[in-house]
Amino acid sequence: MKFTGERYIPSENGIICYEHLHRYLCCLNFASEKKVLDIACGEGYGSAILSRFAKSVIGVDISTECIAHAQQKYCQENLKFVLGSCDKIPVESQSIDLIISFETIEHHSQHIEMISEIKRVLNNDGILIISSPNRLLHFDLHKDINHFHVKELYYYELNNLLKEYFENICFYGQKIIASSLVMPIEEEINSYKNMIFYPQEKHLTSRTSYKMDNPAFYLAICSNKPIKTNFDLTSMYIDSQENLYQEIKDMQKIINQIQEEKANILEELEAIQLSNFGKLRRFWLQLKSLLRINHKFNY
Numbered sequence: 001m002k003f004t005g006e007r008y009i010p011s012e013n014g015i016i017c018y019e020h021l022h023r024y025l026c027c028l029n030f031a032s033e034k035k036v037l038d039i040a041c042g043e044g045y046g047s048a049i050l051s052r053f054a055k056s057v058i059g060v061d062i063s064t065e066c067i068a069h070a071q072q073k074y075c076q077e078n079l080k081f082v083l084g085s086c087d088k089i090p091v092e093s094q095s096i097d098l099i100i101s102f103e104t105i106e107h108h109s110q111h112i113e114m115i116s117e118i119k120r121v122l123n124n125d126g127i128l129i130i131s132s133p134n135r136l137l138h139f140d141l142h143k144d145i146n147h148f149h150v151k152e153l154y155y156y157e158l159n160n161l162l163k164e165y166f167e168n169i170c171f172y173g174q175k176i177i178a179s180s181l182v183m184p185i186e187e188e189i190n191s192y193k194n195m196i197f198y199p200q201e202k203h204l205t206s207r208t209s210y211k212m213d214n215p216a217f218y219l220a221i222c223s224n225k226p227i228k229t230n231f232d233l234t235s236m237y238i239d240s241q242e243n244l245y246q247e248i249k250d251m252q253k254i255i256n257q258i259q260e261e262k263a264n265i266l267e268e269l270e271a272i273q274l275s276n277f278g279k280l281r282r283f284w285l286q287l288k289s290l291l292r293i294n295h296k297f298n299y
Contacts, residue, residue: 001069006148007042013243015176022237023102023174023219024049027129030221030231031057034097037121039086040104044070050100051079058091060084087113094123102131103217105158106149115165128166128222129233131174132158137214155218166222172233173215181238 003009008020024046031054038047041059043066051057051074059081061067070081084090086101087110099118105111118128135152138144146152153161155171162169197210221227272278 001043001065005146007063007066008045009043010045014247015244018176018237018239018244019174019217020046020102021049022235023131023217024100025237026233026235027098027100028053030098030127030129031100035095036098036100037089037091037096039089039099039101039118040107041070041081042066044074044081046100046102047079047081048074048076051076054078054098058082058096060086060089060091062086086110087117089117089121091121093120094126096121097123097126099126099128100130101128103133105130105132106146106152109151111151111153111161115161119165125225126223127227129219130162130222131217131219133217134173134215137216141214158218158220162220162222167224168222168227170221170227172219172221173212174217174219175212175215 001009003012008016010017027050031050033053033055036047036050036054036057038050038057038059041047041061042063044059047057047059047070056078057080059067059070059079061070061081061083062085064083067081067083074081082090086104086108099122101114101118105114108114122128132153133146133149135154138146139152159169159171199210219233221231221233273282
């Protein structure tokens with residue numbers, strides 16, 4: 001599949017890769033041995049990730065191209081892809097344990113119909129994990145207009161919508177940040193609870209807690225039953241291949257080359273201006289200007 005900007009595909013690296021993969025990976029605990037529905041599955045990579053732990057996964061998308069591609073690329077016994085829309089989900093009522101819907105709700109305006117359908121197919125103990133871009137950050141502050149988005153929501157709009165259908169809602173924020181990580185190299189860290197944070201502020205102080213301001217995306221866990229305390233989306237996505245930093249390094253090399261070429265051109269231009277040719281050219285321009293003035297006054 002070709003990347004158009006409407007849907008993420010695994011061939012894309014950098015920030016967009018971190019955001020999309022992290023969302024699916026942090027849901028694996030929820031998907032374990034569950035019947036999962038991935039709404040707007042796109043290329044199918046996310047459904048395939050969930051199928052590693054889930055009892056079964058159904059990926060639904062409105063694009064015939066996406067479904068055909070996913071069916072051919074991701075062939076597993078517990079995974080299938082079906083053509084359908086989020087306001088008319090082709091799944092039986094109360095047949096799903098977990099519904100995943102990432103970056104879907106902003107691509108259409110049938111929000112009530114979508115959440116109503118989600119409620120229909122979820123069983124009584126079912127959980128919805130949904131994400132949405134932060135309109136305040138992207139649109140109001142950054143003036144970033146995504147032409148594939150039909151109706152983005154502010155936090156309060158998303159919260160009010162979900163509260164109409166679910167009794168328990170827990171919100172999370174997602175944001176790409178620049179950071180430095182220090183950790184033991186001879187043992188594995190299995191908990192984020194002991195992390196100490198050093199926010200870059202005027203007065204550097206250590207903190208045992210950190211509050212995310214203006215996340216790029218909101219994620220919400222929604223259920224009518226209390227959510228188990230050991231189920232948590234809080235996590236860190238680590239790119240061991242450092243693709244994003246490599247992209248930055250490559251871009252910096254290009255910038256340095258352009259700056260070097262610019263400096264060489266300016267140096268050559270200065271040499272030309274100081275040469276006899278340059279002096280002759282300036283004399284010619286002055287003479288041309290004088291002739292133009294004299295011609296004007298003669299008339």
